[in-house]
Every structure is written in structure tokens, then in C-alpha cells.
Amino acid sequence: MVDYLLQQLLNGLVIGSFLALMTVGFSMTYGVIRLANFAHGDIGYMMGVYVAVSAYFAGVPIALALVVGLGFAALLGLVVVRVAYKPVFFAPRLVMLLTTIGVSIFLENLAMVIWGAQARPFPVPVDNPFIKVGSVRLFLLQGVVIAVTVLLAISMHVLVHHTRLGKSMRATAEDMETAKIMGINVNRVVYGTFLLGTFLGSVAGILAAVYYNSISPLMGFTPTLKAFCIAVLGGIGSLPGALVGGVLMGIVEALGAGYIHSGFRDGFAYLLLFVFLVFLPNGLFGKSRERA
Amino acid sequence: MLRKMIAAAAMLLASASFNAASAEDIVLASANPMTGNSAQFGQYKVRAIQLAIEQANAAGGIDGRQIRLVVQDDQGNPKEAALVAQRIVSDDSVMAVLGHWNSSSTLAALPIYDKANIPVVTDSINRKISGASRWSFRVEPTDLQQAEQLSGYIVDTLGYKKIAVIYANNDYGQGLATAFADALSKRGIELAAQDAYLEGATDFTPQISNVQQAEPEILFIIGYYREGALIVQQAQRLGLELPILGSDGFTTQELIKLGGAAVEGVVFPGFFFPNDERFPGSLEFVSAYEAKYGEKPESYGALAYDTTNMIFAAMREKGVSREAIRDYLEQMDGFSGVTGSHKFNADHDTEVRIILLTVKDGEIVLAGKQL
Numbered sequence: 001m002v003d004y005l006l007q008q009l010l011n012g013l014v015i016g017s018f019l020a021l022m023t024v025g026f027s028m029t030y031g032v033i034r035l036a037n038f039a040h041g042d043i044g045y046m047m048g049v050y051v052a053v054s055a056y057f058a059g060v061p062i063a064l065a066l067v068v069g070l071g072f073a074a075l076l077g078l079v080v081v082r083v084a085y086k087p088v089f090f091a092p093r094l095v096m097l098l099t100t101i102g103v104s105i106f107l108e109n110l111a112m113v114i115w116g117a118q119a120r121p122f123p124v125p126v127d128n129p130f131i132k133v134g135s136v137r138l139f140l141l142q143g144v145v146i147a148v149t150v151l152l153a154i155s156m157h158v159l160v161h162h163t164r165l166g167k168s169m170r171a172t173a174e175d176m177e178t179a180k181i182m183g184i185n186v187n188r189v190v191y192g193t194f195l196l197g198t199f200l201g202s203v204a205g206i207l208a209a210v211y212y213n214s215i216s217p218l219m220g221f222t223p224t225l226k227a228f229c230i231a232v233l234g235g236i237g238s239l240p241g242a243l244v245g246g247v248l249m250g251i252v253e254a255l256g257a258g259y260i261h262s263g264f265r266d267g268f269a270y271l272l273l274f275v276f277l278v279f280l281p282n283g284l285f286g287k288s289r290e291r292a
Numbered sequence: 293m294l295r296k297m298i299a300a301a302a303m304l305l306a307s308a309s310f311n312a313a314s315a316e317d318i319v320l321a322s323a324n325p326m327t328g329n330s331a332q333f334g335q336y337k338v339r340a341i342q343l344a345i346e347q348a349n350a351a352g353g354i355d356g357r358q359i360r361l362v363v364q365d366d367q368g369n370p371k372e373a374a375l376v377a378q379r380i381v382s383d384d385s386v387m388a389v390l391g392h393w394n395s396s397s398t399l400a401a402l403p404i405y406d407k408a409n410i411p412v413v414t415d416s417i418n419r420k421i422s423g424a425s426r427w428s429f430r431v432e433p434t435d436l437q438q439a440e441q442l443s444g445y446i447v448d449t450l451g452y453k454k455i456a457v458i459y460a461n462n463d464y465g466q467g468l469a470t471a472f473a474d475a476l477s478k479r480g481i482e483l484a485a486q487d488a489y490l491e492g493a494t495d496f497t498p499q500i501s502n503v504q505q506a507e508p509e510i511l512f513i514i515g516y517y518r519e520g521a522l523i524v525q526q527a528q529r530l531g532l533e534l535p536i537l538g539s540d541g542f543t544t545q546e547l548i549k550l551g552g553a554a555v556e557g558v559v560f561p562g563f564f565f566p567n568d569e570r571f572p573g574s575l576e577f578v579s580a581y582e583a584k585y586g587e588k589p590e591s592y593g594a595l596a597y598d599t600t601n602m603i604f605a606a607m608r609e610k611g612v613s614r615e616a617i618r619d620y621l622e623q624m625d626g627f628s629g630v631t632g633s634h635k636f637n638a639d640h641d642t643e644v645r646i647i648l649l650t651v652k653d654g655e656i657v658l659a660g661k662q663l
């Protein structure tokens with residue numbers, strides 16, 4: 001009984017860590033330029049992995065191939081923001097939103113054209129030993145996923161709140177026009193944010209590909225949708241919110257599926273969002289900005 | 293204005309010449325998933341259909357006319373399937389439709405074909421398709437038939453009584469899961485655990501932990517190969533060591549590519565396997581397919597090959613028209629193909645039986661224990 005609860009909590013914690021890592025990147029760009037980037041999962045999460053795998057098949061050693069994938073994803077983030085988002089920065093919100101969805105569809109189809117529509121396994125088997133706690137198995141990769149997520153969330157939090165770049169990010173988030181007048185190179189801040197955010201997304205993608213041994217051109221879609229929910233739930237732009245919200249959502253999914261009904265598993269996740277929207281519209285760590 | 297007129301004239305000309313070129317050809321349409329999570333099945337089907345067409349064309353076509361295939365992609369998505377069906381029925385030259393593969397897609401598209409009076413031959417299994425349209429035929433056993441046969445296999449042949457099910461939460465999975473639970477309860481057995489997942493999901497650990505809690509003797513996974521391969525791998529990781537039976541959505545080499553060593557020994561139903569020699573013509577089909585595509589055909593390709601040849605037989609015998617094809621299929625008394633003898637009952641369902649396949653040393657082979 002206890003073992004079952006522990007197992008479901010662990011299941012939820014791992015699912016939640018992936019979601020959190022996804023959300024940290026998503027939330028950064030969401031926070032700085034108020035852009036819900038629905039192509040987030042395609043730019044980093046999916047394209048990064050595919051490029052890494054392609055590099056591996058082209059003969060690059062796997063460790064280097066992963067670095068290539070990460071680097072490519074970060075650069076792609078930069079290219080996308082410059083080419084697709086920059087022209088509509090000051091257009092109505094809806095236009096930006098639609099642009100991100102357009103980019104998402106474009107990248108998914110591009111990936112299908114280049115690499116085929118089928119799901120594929122991750123090409124390199126990874127040794128994944130475990131230790132037993134009661135009847136619960138704790139795997140090395142699970143530990144890695146959780147640790148990387150917490151580390152990256154904390155370092156991003158430090159970056160945003162204790163560095164010069166972070167300060168300009170927050171200023172840009174507060175008011176882009178005023179930040180510009182104060183001498184902040186707003187473009188550079190926005191590009192930097194995207195570079196970082198996409199990089200984080202592709203870390204999540206590569207970890208997921210290795211952990212689940214599966215990649216597909218559509219792998220980024222659902223995680224992005226959930227990241228959006230978690231970003232709202234945790235408080236827009238809040239990195240601790242992304243971390244706590246992600247883990248919360250993962251655990252709600254696992255326990256809901258375990259104790260109520262697995263058919264509504266994603267339903268529980270979105271129900272959680274609904275509850276937050278009604279009772280805590282600014283999220284866990286969000287502050288109301290609209291009044292300012 | 294002038295530019296518009298020129299454009300209009302050019303379009304008219306283009307469409308006129310297009311029609312002139314195609315009036316000679318007999319057109320069939322394939323409406324199957326070419327992208328998305330069940331893409332592999334669509335590709336198998338299209339390859340087999342194209343092989344059958346090539347062979348017929350090489351032999352002089354039908355009534356001296358060549359046959360041509362229009363390939364549409366329904367993405368395995370019912371919304372897209374309805375759009376694809378609209379596109380197909382707007383083309384008067386299409387004689388018959390081969391598809392759709394996913395039950396949800398077939399259910400969404402059937403009313404459209406029905407209204408347009410186009411014969412459709414599907415290999416989806418959901419029972420709601422039975423007798424749904426005078427124009428639809430099904431070459432694969434329904435979920436009710438499969439549930440009956442599979443529950444007999446598990447209980448009588450294998451001797452298990454504690455059974456858990458994980459199923460895809462769509463028309464295919466729900467249909468087969470409820471049919472299976474009903475078939476079991478007729479034998480006085482209740483499911484030990486029953487869990488659902490969303491198609492396209494990647495993490496199945498909460499469901500697997502549920503199954504584990506119920507301590508079943510066998511796990512029946514109802515779904516497609518992508519999720520199947522992931523569930524089997526994650527089940528092993530969580531220490532769930534028990535025999536696994538998959539549904540017919542597992543029946544592809546792709547399962548082995550995705551699941552690797554983890555899917556060794558998994559059993560699933562099918563209609564054909566790469567070294568199948570049970571029926572006349574199978575060997576020739578396999579070698580022609582292998583020569584053209586460099587790999588061996590599988591269940592859905594073989595079924596599609598038979599379906600295409602069935603439609604050719606209809607047109608040869610009764611003439612090239614939609615009505616002729618429907619009449620022939622309705623009256624057909626045992627069409628012998630590479631997957632066995634086909635005959636449609638009053639509900640336009642086939643009576644072909646499943647065979648059980650398994651993965652051994654990375655190959656799909658006949659399972660040791662059959663029904």
C-alpha cells in the first residue's frame with residue numbers, strides 16, 4: 001500500500017520534472033516578452049533531439065552530438081525569434097500567438113519531411129541501473145532528470161534575480177519601452193532570453209528522448225501545452241513557480257490516474273489549471289501585473 | 293482585370309488537360325494515416341496497393357485502362373479523415389476507397405462516402421462500422437470477433453484467469469477493451485485491472501503501477517505499436533514480469549525497431565507474417581513485395597493487397613463502376629487472397645480469423661500456441 005503510493009509519487013515526480021524543465025524555458029520567454037511561445041517544444045525539445053541524433057548517425061560521437069543538438073536548438077531559437085517573432089513584437093497579442101502556432105506547425109512538418117513521420121528509438125542504449133527502496137525501483141536516469149531540473153531551475157532563478165542580464169530581463173518584462181529609454185538593449189535581452197529558453201527546452205527534449213527511448217516529430221506538442229498550463233499555474237515568468245507547478249502537475253496526474261481513473265489522467269492536469277484560474281488567477285508565485 | 297482573365301483561362305486549360313489525361317485511367321483512392329502515430333500502417337497499405345496496381349497495369353490493366361492511385365493522408369485523426377473524405381468524394385473519377393485504418397477515422401468518414409455512394413473497404417475494427425453503410429466493407433475481424441477469439445486464447449489456450457488490460461482511449465481501444473471485458477465476463481472472469489491512456493502519450497508509469505498492484509498473470513495491451521513498445525519497456529523497468537499480449541495495432545516490424553529486446557516474446561494477433569506460406573500466391577506476393585521495397589510485407593499490407601485485387605476482380609467481372617464494385621463485393625463468395633478466403637456477411641464484415649504472432653530474435657514469427 002505504502003509502496004504503491006511511493007511508486008506513484010515517484011512516477012509523478014519524474015513526469016513532473018520533465019514538465020518543470022520544459023516550463024522553465026517556456027516561462028522565461030513568456031515572462032520577458034509576454035509571448036506564449038507554442039513552438040517552444042518544437043524548436044528546442046524536438047529539433048534539438050533530431051539534430052543530435054542525425055549528427056550521431058553522421059558519425060559524430062554521441063556526447064558531442066548531444067552538444068551539437070543543444071547548440072543548434074539554441075541558435076534555432078534565435079533565428080525563429082529574429083525571423084518570425086520580431087516583426088510582430090508590437091502587433092496585437094493574438095497575432096504573436098498565431099505566429100508561434102504557425103512556427104510550430106511549420107517545424108513539425110519540416111521535421112516530418114526531413115526525418116520521416118515515424119517515431120524512432122533513441123539510437124544509443126543508456127546504462128540505467130537502479131537501487132531498490134522497498135519494492136520501489138529508483139533509477140539512475142530518474143535521479144539525473146530530477147537533479148538537472150532542480151539545478152537548472154535554481155541557476156535560472158539566480159540568473160534572473162542576481163545578474164545584470166537578469167536585471168535587464170526583468171526591466172524589459174516590466175515595460176519594454178521604458179527599459180529601452182533607460183538604455184537597455186531590449187533586442188539583445190529578448191534574443192538572449194530566447195537562446196536560453198530554447199536551450200533549456202532542448203535539454204528537456206534530450207533527457208526525455210534518452211529516458212523514454214523514443215523520439216518523434218510531434219513529441220514537443222503536448223509538453224508545450226502542459227508547459228503553458230504550468231506557467232499559468234506557477235505564476236507567469238516565475239521560475240520557482242515553474243518548478244513547483246511542474247512537479248505538482250506530475251504528481252496530480254500520477255495520483256489521479258492511480259487512485260481515481262487513468263482515463264482522465266490528462267483531465268486531472270487540466271482540471272488543476274482550471275481550479276487555479278478560478279481561485280488563484282495569478283498562480284502560485286505570480287504577482288498581479290495588470291494593476292501596475 | 294486582364295491578369296485575372298488570363299489566370300482564369302490558364303486554370304481552365306490546366307484542369308481541362310488534367311481531366312483529359314485522367315479520363316482514361318481508373319482511379320482508386322487510399323485514405324490512410326501517412327503521418328502521425330499510426331503512419332506505419334498507412335505506408336504498408338499504400339505500398340501493397342501500389343504493388344497490386346503495378347501488377348495489374350503490367351498485365352494490361354482493366355478493359356485496357358490503366359489504374360491509378362490517389363494517396364490521401366488522414367493522419368490517423370478523425371477530423372482530418374472527414375476532410376480527406378470530402379476531398380475524395382468531390383472527385384467523380386474515384387471508383388473505390390481503400391481505408392481508413394484507424395477506427396475513429398473510419399467512423400468520421402463513413403457517412404460522407406455513404407452519401408456519395410462510393411464503395412469503401414476498411415480494416416478498422418470498431419463494431420459500430422458493422423452494417424453502418426451499404427457502401428462499406430470490412431476485411432478485418434471486428435472488435436467483437438477479436439475479443440471473443442483473444443479471450444478464448446488467453447483463458448483456454450494459455451490458461452490464465454487473472455488478466456489486466458491497458459487500452460488506448462479512442463474508438464479502437466475502448467471498443468476492443470469493452471468487447472474483451474464482456475467476452476471475459478461471459479466466461480465468468482472479471483478483469484483484475486483496466487487502465488486507459490491517451491494516444492500519443494509517452495509516460496505510462498501510473499497505469500503500469502496500477503496493473504502491478506493487481507498482480508495479474510497476463511497483461512493485454514490494446515493500442516498501436518508506438519505506445520505498445522513504450523509500455524512494454526516501461527513495464528519491464530518497473531519490474532512487471534509477466535506474459536504480454538498486444539492487440540492487432542502491434543502487428544508491425546516497427547514495434548521491434550522501437551521496443552528492441554524488450555518486445556521479444558510479446559504475442560499479438562495478425563493476418564499474415566513475413567514468411568507466411570499458408571495460402572496460394574503468398575510466396576509470389578512476398579517475393580514481389582520484397583523485390584520492390586527491400587523488406588517483407590506484413591498483415592495490413594497483405595490485407596490491402598487482397599482488397600485491391602478484390603476490387604480489380606469486381607471491375608473485371610461486373611464492369612468499371614461504383615455500383616458494380618459494391619454488388620460484386622456483396623455477392624462475392626470466397627475470394628481467395630494471400631490472407632485467406634474472404635467473404636462478406638450481411639453486415640459487410642469478413643469472417644477471416646486471426647492468427648497469433650510473436651517476436652523472436654527480432655523477427656515476427658508465428659506464435660508457438662495458436663487458437
